[in-house]
Amino acid sequence: MKKVTKSAKFIGRSLMALSIVAALPLMASAHCDTMEGPTVSDAKKALESNNVNYALKWVQPENEKAITQVFEEAMKAEKVSPEAKNLADKKFFEELVKVHRAGEGAPFTGVKPVGTPIDEKIAAADKSIEVGNLSPLEGMVPAEKMPELKERFEKVMALKNFDVNNVDAGREYIEAYVSFFKFAEGEEEGHAAQGEAQESQHAVHTAAKESEHATNTEAKENKEISNPKTADMGTIPFAVTSAITGLAALALGLKRKFQ
Numbered sequence: 001m002k003k004v005t006k007s008a009k010f011i012g013r014s015l016m017a018l019s020i021v022a023a024l025p026l027m028a029s030a031h032c033d034t035m036e037g038p039t040v041s042d043a044k045k046a047l048e049s050n051n052v053n054y055a056l057k058w059v060q061p062e063n064e065k066a067i068t069q070v071f072e073e074a075m076k077a078e079k080v081s082p083e084a085k086n087l088a089d090k091k092f093f094e095e096l097v098k099v100h101r102a103g104e105g106a107p108f109t110g111v112k113p114v115g116t117p118i119d120e121k122i123a124a125a126d127k128s129i130e131v132g133n134l135s136p137l138e139g140m141v142p143a144e145k146m147p148e149l150k151e152r153f154e155k156v157m158a159l160k161n162f163d164v165n166n167v168d169a170g171r172e173y174i175e176a177y178v179s180f181f182k183f184a185e186g187e188e189e190g191h192a193a194q195g196e197a198q199e200s201q202h203a204v205h206t207a208a209k210e211s212e213h214a215t216n217t218e219a220k221e222n223k224e225i226s227n228p229k230t231a232d233m234g235t236i237p238f239a240v241t242s243a244i245t246g247l248a249a250l251a252l253g254l255k256r257k258f259q
Helices: 002-023 038-049 061-077 082-103 120-131 143-159 167-184 187-223 228-232 235-258
Strands: none
Touching: 038 061, 038 082, 061 082, 120 143, 120 167, 143 167
16 A cells, blocks of 8 residues: 555656646747748848848858858759759758757747747737837837837837848847847746746656656566555556656647747
């Protein structure tokens, strides 16, 4: 009976950790990794105008050579066939987005298709830059944060009309642009949610490992007991733990897919 109680304790911890992960909201994709986002839009401009500078402002100087190489391959593929062009263009889009996100310390999970939903705050921030004022974001950002949001917005607007061939000026604009968007969508809250998700994932992993170790030990001990009823008790917590571990892996897999 003590052994079953011990297993139940580990199983309970696994279930608790799993429930925390399942309760966390899925993180919305940033629009820079979508086909309709600004990064891919600039990549398309680069290909259409045969000017890689439209794209280079999204990456750091040390990545210019790699991005330029992929860009040149895409330009050459245009003369081969439509199929080759599509493949090369896709590679260019993905490489540009991946390198840009790496520079921000963000993961890359592929370029999302047209129509991918984005956070309403991101859409409103985009609209604000388009119309030249913060009215689209009214009511979405706490009043106490509006002064700083306005300051970041004004910096974006001041840097917006840069010469496309002045890549340094372009990077300065992108830096201000990203800073504005992060603040508009609630950078602090986003980081807190990511931290909570990471802690919960660690809790699931730890609890599952402990539970697996405990039940394996009990199963081994129970095999040495001649009483069939007692021996069967070792397989019960093992089966339950296996199911919990599988559910935990599934939950984490789904969460990573939508991050």
